[in-house]
């Protein structure tokens with residue numbers, strides 16, 4: 001009798017559980033804005049491609065070693081922009097900051113409206129791999145593409161913004177709010193001299209922007225199970241950046257009579273402890289929001305899982321942890337990158353060091369990471385010192401309920417037909433880091449559709465942008481300014 005009651009009770013509970021899962025799945029509605037696609041790009045794309053080609057032909061390569069930078073090329077690039085976009089240069093206010101940073105201001109008619117800020121960078125990474133179909137600085141236009149270093153990262157975007165402004169001026173458009181364009185020149189090596197100085201100036205003037213948009217993520221396809229459509233991934237936050245040097249000093253001596261633990265052994269043990277105890281997985285902020293945007297677009301049963309994260313989140317976290325790319329979106333990562341000890345095989349080290357790189361997830365900080373690292377190592381012989389040159393706290397997450405996100409989403413849906421929009425955490429850092437205090441809404445998205453097999457061309461070989469994608473990009477910036485400024 002008692003067993004029968006227990007079985008009935010269990011069956012009733014199971015039914016309730018299934019009902020809750022089914023109701024939540026049915027209520028898990030699409031977050032995609034319903035808008036009509038607008039007409040395709042009005043700019044003459046053949047002429048725009050020629051201008052982009054010209055920009056690629058100026059090799060504005062940045063380098064960590066400043067003595068290796070050919071600053072003449074940045075001066076040449078500035079002159080090139082003046083000649084290519086005469087209306088921009090006669091109608092907008094242009095400031096050159098810290099010798100090569102560029103800040104353009106297109107004054108709006110309504111001073112009460114907060115301006116918007118579009119960012120891109122003038123520099124490109126060097127070419128280290130051979131095997132290009134067309135030489136990397138040829139700017140060749142062939143097979144429906146503009147080829148060369150910078151077409152995707154990030155001159156395509158820079159030129160696309162200027163194409164949009166040039167066209168709008170010619171078309172008689174007058175923005176209600178001011179539009180600012182800022183182009184740093186050392187993004188690929190940290191961005192301090194370019195974007196860093198531009199942001200400093202804007203902060204000293206007390207400027208505030210409705211939203212800031214920079215590179216970061218793009219539109220991708222085939223990356224999420226069950227979704228065939230292109231997905232425009234809009235970065236709403238960046239992880240923080242911290243490298244810690246671990247060091248152990250010892251007296252040294254001959255390797256024939258070593259102590260039980262050498263400095264190298266102690267360091268190795270500390271690194272092993274850090275690897276064995278990764279930071280906890282947390283499905284939070286933009287990583288969680290990504291699935292609230294993509295879940296409703298997925299087929300059953302994926303949709304059911306993401307509609308019921310209260311139940312399935314441990315399973316989702318386990319699946320995401322299985323691959324480095326997705327694991328990085330749910331935890332602060334730990335990457336030992338450098339090790340050194342004695343210079344000779346039979347000499348005990350007097351100093352052994354290791355460098356461990358951390359990418360910090362929202363909810364943690366530089367200080368909390370250092371505290372945890374010391375606790376996990378738990379050995380006072382190991383000194384833990386931050387490498388001060390490159391420390392960034394994780395950025396705040398920009399709200400997807402903001403007017404800025406609504407404008408960006410609408411513009412994507414209008415100019416990139418059939419594309420879904422989803423917020424996401426950016427695993428690397430961009431120039432946008434410097435601008436976080438200047439607006440509560442900092443988005444990292446370049447309107448490029450990049451097929452999975454072409455993603456590696458960024459910083460790699462055969463970087464190129466299709467003319468169709470470039471036309472779509474110009475149209476996006478054009479429409480973004482119209483949507484923000486009317």
Ligand SMILES: [Zn+2]
Pocket residue numbers: 121153154187215
């Ligand atoms: Zn870039």
